[in-house]
Amino acid sequence: MKIKYLLGAFAIVAFAQNTYAQYVQDAIRFSTFQPGATSRIRAIGNAGTAIGGDLSSIGNNPAGLGFFTKSEFSFTPEYNGSNVKSSYLGNNMKDTRNAVNLSNASIVFHSRINSPRGADKSKGLLSFNFGVGYNRTNNFYENVSYGGQNGANNIGNYYANLANANHIQGDTRPQEGTLEDVAYGQSLIDLYNNNTTPPTNSYRSNTVGAVGQLSNAMRTGGQSEFNLAFGLNSSNKFYFGAALGISSLRYNSINTFTETGTANILVNGNPVNTPFNSSYIQDQTTSGNGFNIKLGMIVRPVDELRIGVTYTSPTWYNIDDTYSERINTRFSNSNLLSDGQNYPFTYNLRTPQKLGAGLAYFIGKYGFITGDIDYLDYSSARLSYNGDSGDNSDIRMGYRSVINTRFGAEARVVDNFFLRGGYSIQGSPLKTGGTDIKTASGGFGYRFQNYFIDATYTNIKAGSQVVRPYDIGATTPTANLDRSYNNVFLTFGVRF
Structure with a gap:
C-alpha cells in the first residue's frame, strides 16, 4: 500500500482546511518537538x-556544560492539562485531559583539567564536563470531541463517493475489502438505478433525514530523547560542546465518528425506514526510534555578555505503524454488524535540521535577560519506505520554513530566591491555514546550600484549527477547534 494513501486516510478525522488532499500529518507531528528543559529554563521561555x-x-546547546564548576543532578516531573473547545453545526463542546510525566532527568560530571606547574590557571583548556540527560520533547495527550445535528449530509455520502470513484463497471458491489465495501455490506449505501438512457447506476447513502453526529478522539503518547553530551571551557571565554541524541516516539490515537438516524433498507425484500446507529473507527498505533547530533558554542567576550550558537542535525527515525479502520452498525431490532481492515507498515522519517542562536546579558548578581531564535525548514522533512523515496511532493507543497523566537528574564529578589518569566512563539509549519503556537511562562527558584528547587507554570495557546469528519467536497461539514494547554514543572536538584 502506498504510504501516501494510508496517511491520507488518517486525515479524514483531522483534515485541516486549505491543505492538500494527501497531507502527510505524521511528518509534521513528529517534527515539531522542542528541547527538553528544567523548570528554570522553561520559566524563561x-x-x-x-x-x-x-x-x-x-x-539544547551542549556548550553550556562548560560553565559547570561542580557536578550536578536534577529531575523534573511535569503536569500537563489539555483543553480543547469545539464548535460544530452551531453546537459548542469542551474536552479535557490530564497527565503526569517525567519531563527531565539529567546529571553532569565536572572534571577540571590541571594546568602545567607555573602556567596561568585562567588560560587554555580549563575543564571537561560530561553529561547524561533524559528529556520529554513532545506530548500527544488530548481528548477532542465535537458533534451536532446535521440535516444536510451524512457520512454515508462519503462512503458512496468512494464507491462511485472506485467502482468497477459490471460489479454488483464495491471492491472487496475496501471501506466502501464494508459500508455496502452493512446497508449504509446501495447501488441505485439512475433511470437514464442508456441505463446507469450509482451508489448513494441509505440515510434519510437528519442525523445526529458525534466525533470523539483520544490521543496518548509523546516523544523523548536520551542525550550523551560533553562541554569544554577554554579560558572562561570560549565554550564548546557536542551531544548524541537517541530519540523515541510513541503515538496512539482512536477516532470514533458516530451517526444516529434513520435509514431506508430492505427488510424481507421490502424497503423500510429503520433507526440505526453507526460508528466509523480509526485506530493508529505508532512507535519509533531515531538519533541526531548536536553541536554548540558559547562565546563570552565580556563577563556580562554571552553569545550562543547551536546546530541540531535531522533526526533519522525508523517507525513502525499499525492503522486500522472499522465500521460498526446496528439497526433497530438487529445484531451488531462489524468489519474492517488493518494496515501495518514500516517507514523512515527524516525531520528538519535546526540552526539556533541566542544572546544573554547578565546584570551583575541581579539577574539576566536572554533571547533565542531558531530556523527550521519543515519542507525538508522526508518520508521513505522499502528503499523508495515515497511521495514527498505533499511535504514540499504544504510545509514552509519557520523562525521560532523565545525570550525571558531572571531576577534575584533576595540572595537565594529568584523570579522568572518568558514568552515564546513557535511558527506554524503550514503554508496556509496554520496558526503559531504561543507560550507564556513564569516561575521561581530557591537555592539553599547545595540544593535547589524550581517551579514553573506555562500556558500554551495552540490557536484554532478547522477539521472535517469526512470529505465530500464543497458541502463537507467543518468543526472549529481551539486548543490550549496548562503545564506545571517542578525541578529538584543537588550539586556535589
Whole structure:
C-alpha cells in the first residue's frame, strides 16, 4: 500500500482546511518537538541557548556544560492539562485531559583539567564536563470531541463517493475489502438505478433525514530523547560542546465518528425506514526510534555578555505503524454488524535540521535577560519506505520554513530566591491555514546550600484549527477547534 494513501486516510478525522488532499500529518507531528528543559529554563521561555550552566544544556546547546564548576543532578516531573473547545453545526463542546510525566532527568560530571606547574590557571583548556540527560520533547495527550445535528449530509455520502470513484463497471458491489465495501455490506449505501438512457447506476447513502453526529478522539503518547553530551571551557571565554541524541516516539490515537438516524433498507425484500446507529473507527498505533547530533558554542567576550550558537542535525527515525479502520452498525431490532481492515507498515522519517542562536546579558548578581531564535525548514522533512523515496511532493507543497523566537528574564529578589518569566512563539509549519503556537511562562527558584528547587507554570495557546469528519467536497461539514494547554514543572536538584 502506498504510504501516501494510508496517511491520507488518517486525515479524514483531522483534515485541516486549505491543505492538500494527501497531507502527510505524521511528518509534521513528529517534527515539531522542542528541547527538553528544567523548570528554570522553561520559566524563561525555554530561551537557554546562551545561558550555560544549566542541565538543559545537555539537550539544547551542549556548550553550556562548560560553565559547570561542580557536578550536578536534577529531575523534573511535569503536569500537563489539555483543553480543547469545539464548535460544530452551531453546537459548542469542551474536552479535557490530564497527565503526569517525567519531563527531565539529567546529571553532569565536572572534571577540571590541571594546568602545567607555573602556567596561568585562567588560560587554555580549563575543564571537561560530561553529561547524561533524559528529556520529554513532545506530548500527544488530548481528548477532542465535537458533534451536532446535521440535516444536510451524512457520512454515508462519503462512503458512496468512494464507491462511485472506485467502482468497477459490471460489479454488483464495491471492491472487496475496501471501506466502501464494508459500508455496502452493512446497508449504509446501495447501488441505485439512475433511470437514464442508456441505463446507469450509482451508489448513494441509505440515510434519510437528519442525523445526529458525534466525533470523539483520544490521543496518548509523546516523544523523548536520551542525550550523551560533553562541554569544554577554554579560558572562561570560549565554550564548546557536542551531544548524541537517541530519540523515541510513541503515538496512539482512536477516532470514533458516530451517526444516529434513520435509514431506508430492505427488510424481507421490502424497503423500510429503520433507526440505526453507526460508528466509523480509526485506530493508529505508532512507535519509533531515531538519533541526531548536536553541536554548540558559547562565546563570552565580556563577563556580562554571552553569545550562543547551536546546530541540531535531522533526526533519522525508523517507525513502525499499525492503522486500522472499522465500521460498526446496528439497526433497530438487529445484531451488531462489524468489519474492517488493518494496515501495518514500516517507514523512515527524516525531520528538519535546526540552526539556533541566542544572546544573554547578565546584570551583575541581579539577574539576566536572554533571547533565542531558531530556523527550521519543515519542507525538508522526508518520508521513505522499502528503499523508495515515497511521495514527498505533499511535504514540499504544504510545509514552509519557520523562525521560532523565545525570550525571558531572571531576577534575584533576595540572595537565594529568584523570579522568572518568558514568552515564546513557535511558527506554524503550514503554508496556509496554520496558526503559531504561543507560550507564556513564569516561575521561581530557591537555592539553599547545595540544593535547589524550581517551579514553573506555562500556558500554551495552540490557536484554532478547522477539521472535517469526512470529505465530500464543497458541502463537507467543518468543526472549529481551539486548543490550549496548562503545564506545571517542578525541578529538584543537588550539586556535589
